[in-house]
Amino acid sequence: MAEAADETAMAAAIAETVKTFGGVDILFANAGTEGKVKPLEAIALEDFEQVLRTNVLGVCWP
16 A cells, blocks of 8 residues: 555555566556645645645556
């Protein structure tokens, strides 16, 4: 398992999977978070960026 928002961790997880099983035939990239729940004007940019890294970019790391 790996943190979906961390490209390096995802690459390491894939490499370990390939090493163990010889390849990846099917990959179900399922990650998501709602982040900190509070009024929009109270959400820090850093918190919003973490949601984007997980929900949008997290399914793109090879």
